[in-house]
Amino acid sequence: MGKRTITVHHVRAVLRGAERHGLDTVPLLQTAGIPPLLLSDDRARVTADQFGLLFRALYRATHDEFLGLGSAPSRPGTFAMMCHATLGCRDLGAAIERGAAFYGLFPGGPDLALTREGDEAVFVVRNDLGRDEDRFLAECLVVIWHRLCSWFIGRRIPLLRAGFGYPPPPHHDEYPYLFGCPVRYGEPVTTAVFSAHWLASPLLRDEPALEEMLRASPFELLSRREYAATVGEQVRRALARSLRASPRLPSLDETAARLAVSPATLRRRLQQEETSYRQLKDAVRRDAAIAGLAEGHEPIAELAARLGFSEDTSFHRAFRRWTGTTPGAYRGQADVVDHSGSADAS
Incomplete structure (x- = not known):
């Protein structure tokens, strides 16, 4: 959970x-x-x-590291070779530039660049990657490169902001959590901006560490949750920890005290991030409910009680609002899929 x-x-x-x-x-x-x-x-x-x-x-x-989303495929092993090529660089700035040059060798590959603007470093994806109309590949590149850079130097690099060359998508409220920073839309190119002082950081990883990381990459880098840079993500993590211990989630005042800020400050900072304490509590319960239904066989009534719902009917109404279906229907669909998958595998 x-x-x-x-x-x-x-x-x-x-x-x-x-x-x-x-x-x-x-x-x-x-x-x-x-x-x-x-x-x-x-x-x-x-x-x-x-x-x-x-x-x-x-x-x-x-058989494509870009999952068929680019204008040309990226053969399996390309990402690993790029990592090996950058591992011996003198510092992070040189590693990013070498990695960008590596992908520039492949026709149809991502056009990546590193620029410096005053005391800021800007990682740039300059092309639209052909057939990636959902921009999923471009967004993945930003996330994976940022987290790879953090992995190389053994420190989480805070992003100052991210920019994308399209209007806000319907799911734009997901982006601050994905990137851990303010997000802008309608920009000329896709960018991720961080403090330029990180570019002088030495690379701390060796070949054995790289081999271990690559065994689970790139999804391992894509799925890491190490950011917690936004106030909303800090609150969400605190709520998730509380829900593991008790169905009663703390109040805004209690959470503000844990974060050593006043309730008014916490409320204002969440508003600046276009969210609210109520929305975060709702999201934590929603995610725990979906995980409980997808990953286990806990009776729905017990799951509802564990998530703080006093009545099954309240849980059913909330789940339908969250997902468009009922807990029973969601679990039934998942069970059918699991059964089908098991049969195919056998």
Whole structure:
């Protein structure tokens, strides 16, 4: 419990490449335990584990590190060779520049660059990557490169802001949590901005550490939750910890005291991040409910009580509002998918 769930918009986006290649996506969804019917409802969400399984299934099916989303495929092993090529650089700035040059050798690959603007460093994705109309690949590149850079130097690099060259998508409220910083839209190119002083940081990883990291990459980098830079994410993590211990979630005043700020300050900072304490409490319960239904066989009444609902009917109403379906229907669809997947595997 406590892991954020993932919007169905990202599930649809990651499937686009397989669909273009004429692959049947239903078995891929079944492998991940994702009911195909969920894709028809914009409110639907999946667990991080389900999304990870889908990502890996697509990787195997497309034989492409870009999952068929780019204008040209990226052969398996390309990312690993880029990491090996950058590992011996003198500092992080040189590593980013070498990595960008490496991908520049491949026709149709991402056009990456590192620029310096005063005391800020700007990582840039300068092309639209061809057929990536959902911008999923461009966003993944920003996330993976940022987290790879943090991994190289053994420190989390706080992003100052991220920018994207398109209007806010329907799921734009997900972005501050994904990138851990303020997000701008309608920018000329896709960018991630951080303090330039990080560029002088030495690379601390060696070959054995790289080999271990690569065994689970790139999804391991994509799925890490180490940011907690926004106030909203700090609050969410505090609420998730509380829910693991008790169905009663703390009040705003209690959480403000834990974060050593006044209730008015906490309320104002959340408002600046376009969220609220009530929305965060709702999201924590939603994610825990989806995870409980997808990953276990706990009776629905017991799950409702564990999440702080005094009545089953209240839980059913909340779950329908969150996902567009009932807890029983969600679990039933997932069970059918799990059964189908097991049968296929045998």
